[in-house]
Structure formats: C-alpha cells, structure tokens
Amino acid sequence: MNWLVTIYAILLRLYPRRFREAYGEEMQAVYADSLHEARRGGTLALGAFALREIFDLPASLAREHVYAIRVGKPQLKPTLQGAAAGGSDLPLPSTPPRAWEVFMAALPHLLFGLLMGAAPLMQVLLGPDAVTNRTTNILSAVLVIAPALVGIPLTIWKRQRAWVGSWYVMYVPLALLLASLLSTDQFNLDPQQFPAAMMVLGLAFALYYAARANAIRGFLAALPFAMIVWMPFLENTPKTIIDPFLEGVLLLSSWIMLALVAALAAQSRRLGLSLALALCVLALSGFGHSYLGNYQGGMLPFSEPGPSIRVVVLYGIRTLLVSAAMLLGPQLARSLRAIGQRAGGLGRAGYRMALLGIVLLISAFLLNIIDLMFRADWNFQFMLQPPLDILLFAGVVVYHIGYALLVAGVWRARENRFWLELALLYGLIPAVPAILFLGWPTRIHGPSLTVWQSVPPALLWMIVSTWLVARFGRRGSAHPA
Amino acid sequence: MEQSDYLPLQEPTFFILLSLANEPRHGYAILKDVEALSGGKIRLGTGTLYGALNRLLDQGLIQRSPNGVASHPGKPRKAYQLTQTGLRVLQAETSRLNHMLSAARLRLGETHT
Numbered sequence: 001m002n003w004l005v006t007i008y009a010i011l012l013r014l015y016p017r018r019f020r021e022a023y024g025e026e027m028q029a030v031y032a033d034s035l036h037e038a039r040r041g042g043t044l045a046l047g048a049f050a051l052r053e054i055f056d057l058p059a060s061l062a063r064e065h066v067y068a069i070r071v072g073k074p075q076l077k078p079t080l081q082g083a084a085a086g087g088s089d090l091p092l093p094s095t096p097p098r099a100w101e102v103f104m105a106a107l108p109h110l111l112f113g114l115l116m117g118a119a120p121l122m123q124v125l126l127g128p129d130a131v132t133n134r135t136t137n138i139l140s141a142v143l144v145i146a147p148a149l150v151g152i153p154l155t156i157w158k159r160q161r162a163w164v165g166s167w168y169v170m171y172v173p174l175a176l177l178l179a180s181l182l183s184t185d186q187f188n189l190d191p192q193q194f195p196a197a198m199m200v201l202g203l204a205f206a207l208y209y210a211a212r213a214n215a216i217r218g219f220l221a222a223l224p225f226a227m228i229v230w231m232p233f234l235e236n237t238p239k240t241i242i243d244p245f246l247e248g249v250l251l252l253s254s255w256i257m258l259a260l261v262a263a264l265a266a267q268s269r270r271l272g273l274s275l276a277l278a279l280c281v282l283a284l285s286g287f288g289h290s291y292l293g294n295y296q297g298g299m300l301p302f303s304e305p306g307p308s309i310r311v312v313v314l315y316g317i318r319t320l321l322v323s324a325a326m327l328l329g330p331q332l333a334r335s336l337r338a339i340g341q342r343a344g345g346l347g348r349a350g351y352r353m354a355l356l357g358i359v360l361l362i363s364a365f366l367l368n369i370i371d372l373m374f375r376a377d378w379n380f381q382f383m384l385q386p387p388l389d390i391l392l393f394a395g396v397v398v399y400h401i402g403y404a405l406l407v408a409g410v411w412r413a414r415e416n417r418f419w420l421e422l423a424l425l426y427g428l429i430p431a432v433p434a435i436l437f438l439g440w441p442t443r444i445h446g447p448s449l450t451v452w453q454s455v456p457p458a459l460l461w462m463i464v465s466t467w468l469v470a471r472f473g474r475r476g477s478a479h480p481a
Numbered sequence: 482m483e484q485s486d487y488l489p490l491q492e493p494t495f496f497i498l499l500s501l502a503n504e505p506r507h508g509y510a511i512l513k514d515v516e517a518l519s520g521g522k523i524r525l526g527t528g529t530l531y532g533a534l535n536r537l538l539d540q541g542l543i544q545r546s547p548n549g550v551a552s553h554p555g556k557p558r559k560a561y562q563l564t565q566t567g568l569r570v571l572q573a574e575t576s577r578l579n580h581m582l583s584a585a586r587l588r589l590g591e592t593h594t
Contacts (some may be wrong), residue, residue: 026559030508056526063532071539140484142497412520 004104005032008053014061016068024111056072067235069268071096096265097163103264104154106259108148108170112224112242115143121248144173163266165210169228204329204362211330215271215469217333220262222327227258230323231289244294254285272470275327287312296389314455321435322460323369324465328376329432331469333358336425342408347409350402354429357399361430364391399430419469428465434462482556487540488577490502497533498542498571499561505546508534514569536542542567 008031012024031053038049097105120137148170155164203225211218231254265274290312333355338352360413403426410422490498493515500506500514509528514526525533537543540562546560563571 019535023535026508027527027531029558030512030530033509034512034527052524052526056528060526060528064528064535067532217508371502456504 004035005414011057015064018068019064049122068269069238069264069273081234097161097269100264101161101163102153102266105166106263107151108166109224109255109259109262111143111147113252115139116255117248117250117252117313118143120244120251124161124245124248127471129199133299140173144170145177151261159378162216162220162269165214165225166262166266167216168206168210168221169224171383185389190283207326207361208330208333211334212337215331215334216269216274217264217277217332219265219271219274219327222330223262223265226278226323226326227254227285229326230286230320250289250292254281254288257281257284271331272466275331275466275470278327279320279329279466281319283317286320287316317455318458321461324462325435326433328462328465329429329468330442332425332429332432335421335469336406336429339425343406343413346412349406349408350407350409354399354403355402355407357395357402357431358432360391360395360398364395381410428461428468431461436438488541488574489497490570490574493525493529494533494537494559495574496575497530497537498567501543501561501563502568502571505548505560505562509558532557537567537582542570544587546561 004027009024009028012027015024034049035051038046119136122135148167151167152170152174155167158164185428207218207222207225210221258281259277260403261277265271266275268274288308291309336351336354340347340354343350407422426439496518497511499518502560506514508527511534512525512527512530515530534543538545541564543561543566546562548560564566
C-alpha cells in the first residue's frame with residue numbers, strides 16, 4: 001500500500017506552495033498512519049477511509065487555494081528567499097493590501113475598457129451620429145485625463161505600493177496630450193516611426209524598473225501595455241468594424257477581464273498565477289476578436305472572420321508571444337538580477353554586463369527597424385549596416401562575457417541549485433528584445449517557418465518563462481500591494 | 482480581535498481546539514481525538530485537518546509546541562498547542578453553547594411540564 005502514500009505525496013503538490021511546505025510532510029505522515037490503521041480495520045474501514053480522502057482532497061485543495069489568494073500570504077521558499085531578496089532594495093513592510101488598493105489596481109483597466117468600448121456601444125444605442133469627435137474628446141477627458149490627474153499624484157505618494165503599477169499606463173495619454181498641446185502638427189503615433197521605437201525602448205526600461213523592487217508592481221505596470229500591444233497586432237481598427245455592438249462588447253469585456261486579473265494579482269500577490277491568467281485573458285480577448293472577424297486582417301494571413309478557431313489559434317499564438325514578452329521580459333531581467341545579487345561581487349558584475357549586452361542587442365534591433373524603414377526610400381542600408389553589425393556583435397559578446405562571469409559568481413557562491421534556472425535564463429532573456437522588436441520570428445508571419453515549426457517553441461517559451469519568473473519573482477508577493 | 486469575533490466556531494474547529502485543551506498533540510493524535518470527542522460523528526480528512534490547523538495558526542488560536550515534537554511511536558512529530566487566546570475563545574464558545582443549552586432545556590422543560 002506504499003504506492004497509495006506515494007500517490008498522495010504527489011497529489012500534495014497541488015496545494016499552494018506555502019501550505020505544502022508548511023504541512024506537506026506532516027500530512028503525508030498522518031495519511032500513512034490513517035491508511036495503516038484503516039488496513040488493520042478490514043476492507044470496510046479501508047473503503048471508508050479511501051472514500052473520505054477522495055472527497056476530502058479536491059474540497060480541501062479548492063479551500064486552500066481560495067484562502068491563499070484571499071489572505072495573499074508570502075509564498076517565499078526559504079532556499080530561494082535569499083536569492084530573491086538580493087540587491088539594495090529596501091526591505092519593505094509586508095502589509096496585506098487594503099480593499100481600496102485592490103480596486104485601484106483594477107481601475108485603470110476598467111477606465112480604458114469604458115473608453116474603448118463606450119463609443120461603439122453608444123453608436124448602437126444612440127444612433128450612428130451620436131459619436132462625434134467632441135463626444136470622443138469628452139469621453140477621453142472624463143474616463144482617462146481626469147482620473148489620471150487625480151490618480152497620478154496619489155501613485156507618486158504611494159510609489160512603493162504594488163497597485164501603483166496599474167497607473168503607469170495613465171502617464172501615456174497625459175504625455176500625448178502634452179505633446180499635442182506643444183506641437184502645432186497633429187501628433188501621430190505611428191509604430192513604424194523612430195520616436196515610437198524609442199518610446200518602446202524607454203517603456204522596456206520603465207517596466208523593468210517598476211518590476212525591479214516589486215515584481216507585482218512590474219506585472220501590473222506591464223499588463224495594460226501587453227493588451228495594447230496585442231490588439232493592434234490583430235489590427236483591431238474600429239473604423240472598419242462591421243458590428244459596433246460586438247466590437248464594444250468585446251473591447252469592454254476584454255478590459256474587464258484584465259481588470260479582474262489586476263485585482264487578483266494585487267490581492268493575492270502570486271506572480272505565477274497572475275502571469276498565467278493574464279496570458280489566458282489576452283488569448284481569450286485576441287482570439288475572440290480574430291475569430292469573430294472583428295479586425296481587418298492585419299498580421300494574420302486570412303481575411304475576417306477567421307476560417308476556424310484552430311487556424312486562428314495556430315497563427316495568433318505567435319502574435320501573442322509579443323505580448324507575453326512584454327509581460328515576462330522585465331520579470332526575466334529581474335530574475336537574472338536576483339541570481340546575480342546572490343552570487344557575490346562577481347555575480348553582480350556579471351549580471352550588469354549581461355544586461356548591458358541585452359541593451360546593445362535592443363539598440364541593434366532598433367537600428368534594424370530604422371534600416372528596414374529607410375531602405376525602401378533611401379539607400380541607407382550601407383550606412384547603417386556596419387554599426388548594426390558592430391552593435392549586434394558587441395551585444396552578443398558582452399552578454400556572453402557577462403553570463404560567464406555570472407556563472408563563475410554562482411559557482412563561487414556554491415549556489416549550484418540555480419543551474420537549471422540559470423541555463424534557461426541564458427536563452428530566454430536575449431530572446432525578449434528579438435520578440436518585441438522583430439515580432440518573432442520574422443515579423444510574425446515570415447516565410448521562413450511554418451506554423452507547426454514556430455508555435456511549439458512559442459508556447460514553450462511562454463511556459464518556461466512564466467515558470468521561471470514565478471520561481472524567482474516571489475519576492476513581489478512579499479511586498480505591499 | 483475580540484473573542485466574540487471568532488464565534489460561533491464550526492464544529493470541527495471546536496473539536497480541534499478542545500482536543501488541544503489539555504495537552505499538545507500532533508496531527509494524527511488530533512484526528513483520532515476529534516473522532517473520539519465527537520463520538521465518531523466527525524472524521525476529518527487529512528486535508529481538512531491541516532487546512533483548519535493552518536487557519537487556527539494564522540488566527541493565533543493555536544501555536545506550534547515549543548518542544549517542537551510530541552512523542553509518537555516511530556518518527557517524532559510536530560505538535561500543536563492552544564494559545565491563551567485560543568483557550569479564551571474555546572471557553573467563550575463553551576459558555577455560548579452552555580447558554581443555548583440551558584435556554585433550550587428551560588423552555589423544553591416548561592413545555593413538557
């Protein structure tokens with residue numbers, strides 16, 4: 001009957017980590033004792049015991065997961081606590097989030113949802129002439145500008161709390177408004193333009209900075225941007241929408257789901273669960289839009305609506321990877337830093353060099369975009385090609401040297417329990433800029449790879465990255481919301 | 482938190498606290514004692530028992546025994562014991578139940594006489 005105890009030990013892994021680590025061994029021992037006694041009592045006693053445990057396990061699992069989310073206890077594993085607590089970050093108090101803070105984490109997503117979903121719904125409810133430029137301006141002022149003006153000072157005041165991450169997206173409309181006031185020309189945010197590319201680079205640093213001291217804050221900061229990146233990739237352009245009601249409902253529901261994920265992340269402070277849910281919500285939103293034909297065709301190689309959900313998923317998942325990279329990239333960099341901090345002076349120098357290598361790689365990718373943009377009009381490729389090559393080469397070399405130093409630091413610190421994570425980070429982190437800037441593998445539906453060749457690596461990348469940042473990102477769960 | 486904030490206790494919780502009232506016990510001993518105290522009516526599953534212990538620890542009604550282990554044939558086990566707050570809550574719940582029982586007895590006695 002030892003195999004029953006073994007199975008029970010495996011099933012114990014389904015409990016939340018903190019609970020499992022606190023009681024797993026004891027539970028296994030109690031189960032073994034109870035089983036032993038039941039066996040002595042005969043078949044009937046054994047059957048009663050088996051039934052009791054079979055019904056008890058799922059109920060207890062559900063209760064403990066709900067409790068872990070509700071209480072939002074730190075999920076730190078002692079052996080990794082030191083790694084995750086590395087660096088010069090201040091030891092922040094681990095006070096649980098208040099209800100208003102959880103609401104504030106969700107609010108920007110709700111406001112964006114209302115802003116995007118309100119116009120098409122108003123068209124349906126009040127007639128096609130109801131939505132004018134003036135109406136749109138009023139909606140923007142009421143739903144974004146006014147809350148941003150009130151909320152942003154609060155986020156500066158409470159900047160150490162995780163919920164403020166959700167409000168970083170509110171800086172964007174304010175910046176755009178300021179730019180449009182300062183500029184006489186119409187402010188045009190074309191993703192193909194160099195300033196926009198520079199904004200993406202700035203955003204990448206901002207998201208990393210937000211995640212560095214508090215993983216949940218970084219996650220909440222990246223969440224709306226991941227959605228914003230995901231939707232235009234599907235060319236969800238309201239002007240070409242056939243059914244405004246459907247569009248309104250889809251947009252509104254997508255952002256409401258995102259708001260719920262934000263609230264859950266702020267409340268539970270469980271990074272892995274939040275990342276997985278965010279990816280699910282993005283997938284649900286994007287694939288819904290694609291399948292129902294609520295887009296213009298865009299990057300996907302078929303016109304609206306999607307021929308079948310299977311085809312939409314197969315092609316769309318590569319696009320989803322870009323959003324996943326937006327969410328996971330800063331957290332991966334944070335994981336690298338956590339390992340580096342754990343590995344002494346050599347490790348710290350190593351991770352800094354590795355990050356510098358990544359910055360050089362990002363710069364090279366940006367230059368590549370410029371090169372591609374100007375190649376058609378001007379023969380600039382000969383001018384840009386040498387610095388591009390040099391930057392790419394330098395980025396790769398610096399990253400590898402940094403990584404080698406990091407490995408040496410880890411080796412010296414005898415923290416060889418990080419080998420697997422370190423090996424995975426080695427490949428995953430430099431992939432982030434490539435995914436973000438080139439739309440992995442070659443602008444989403446490049447001719448070089450078939451769907452079947454590219455989708456499994458995309459999925460694997462997302463799963464491994466989520467696992468990795470969940471493993472090293474738990475420090476965020478110990479932080480205030 | 483006031484003692485009254487914890488009341489009323491759920492039946493398994495009441496019996497778990499009662500089981501720890503006179504001495505520290507480990508998980509399996511609590512399981513058996515609860516079964517005995519409830520006259521065999523409450524047979525806790527392992528997950529339910531430790532879920533309840535987890536909440537009681539979080540609420541500060543019980544604590545790990547300072548001795549760390551309780552004697553048990555074979556391997557030593559971690560043991561739990563009642564805190565002062567836990568004891569007061571248990572007494573308050575017992576008093577509440579007593580009051581209910583007295584009221585019920587009084588009224589039913591009146592009815593029968």
